[in-house]
Amino acid sequence: MTRTTFRRPWLAALAVLALAGSTGSGGAEPAAVTWPPKTVRIIVPFAAGSTPDLVGRVLADQLHVRHPGSTFVIENKPGASGNIGTDAVAKASPDGATLGISIPGPLAINTLLFPKLPYDPARDLAPVTLLTRMPSVLAVPTNSGVGSVAEFVARAKADANGLAYASIGAGSLSQLCMEAIARKAGSRMVHIPYAGSPNAVTALIRGDVQAACLPAISVAPQQAAGSVKILAVTTPERSPFLADVPTLKESGIDVQSDAWNALVAPGGTSDALIAAINHEVAAALADPAVIAKLKAQMMLPEPSTPEALRQKITDEKRTWADVIREAGIEIR
The missing domain is CATH 3.40.190.150 (Bordetella uptake gene, domain 1)
Structure with a gap:
């Protein structure tokens, strides 16, 4: 304590x-x-x-x-x-x-x-x-070539083995958000839990996983550095901190996570x-x-x-x- x-x-x-x-x-x-x-x-x-x-x-x-x-x-x-x-x-x-x-x-x-x-x-x-x-955000490695939620959904549907995604732990909001996205996309994804956002972001950058839904503050610096691409925010409306990033719902996936x-x-x-x-x-x-x-x-x-x-x-x-x-x- x-x-x-x-x-x-x-x-x-x-x-x-x-x-x-x-x-x-x-x-x-x-x-x-x-x-x-x-x-x-x-x-x-x-x-x-x-x-x-x-x-x-x-x-x-x-x-x-x-x-x-x-x-x-x-x-x-x-x-x-x-x-x-x-x-x-x-x-x-x-x-x-x-x-x-x-x-x-x-x-x-x-x-x-x-x-x-x-x-x-x-x-x-x-x-x-x-x-x-x-806000939390759906993010992918920049070198994945995925530039939008629609492209991510298409990639997920095409992967018979299931894309791997990172979370900050079993039952965490980051896992639930990704599972909800998978349901809406009609795809299967594989959960890889990590001990906190820093480890999950590192896995994303290295390409150990193909996606993650994480707090925006943990991902935004990596997008600025060019190693991660933020595809959407999970809030019901656009975030003032990421005004140019669409919501998941705007992008065709009706998932909201506060x-x-x-x-x-x-x-x-x-x-x-x-x-x-x-x-x-x-x-x-x-x-x-x-x-x-x-x-x-x-x-x-x-x-x-x-x-x-x-x-x-x-x-x-x-x-x-x-x-x-x-x-x-x-x-x-």
Whole structure:
């Protein structure tokens, strides 16, 4: 476990957010909700240096700027496709002192991949807000001679043995996206998992694999260097970071895959406390310095209501259930 503490040399009063409301006609005013407490743990269920880790550290730093009297501690608890760290959030006290950064896997996709999880996302976790969104891209080696999605589909259909593609792990969004593309293209592809985006990109450059669907930030520098060709983005609309690159849907393959990060709290956290945290996080994400840091990683802030995050989780399960079942993907 890696612990990183964000501090500033000055002190200020702890911010108090009073949520107005009514308990009914003649009812007493609800007690004021105070957040953050003196120390807040933000658990990241992936290793230091991962995208969720980066988002967590940017958020922790800005929350401390807003509340210098509080300490925000990043705790990395990687393992089991994010399940270990997410379980730690689920089992924490619902008092606002422990939060978790997460992605589609631990909140939605893993419920379809693992026979059993140590937590129930719907019962044991409380959605707070979406945090960021970033594009993934379908990429091929430049020397493959493939210049468009249509050419890639034709190549895939013509290969009786199945084109090999890289992913960042079994059950990862990068694997699911490629399997969805294969289904839409009416072709068969061979999955080669790697330990993270850097290794997958290296395999792509060397020609060990013929394609990959990876976070744009890991591929864009290689396209600039001329070793990789980006064919399409996986987001519903074109990315402002790759404005000249079409979407998969524009290119005739109706596959959409959002790479997002979100903030969750332990199940049982009160609605009032969730609202207070949501308010503070949205304000942090709106800071120009935070926006600039995220854009440097090809991410955009995307705060939401807790209800919108809950719906996003439901949508992810609906999107990938058939792909996982038909591809026979399971993690034991």
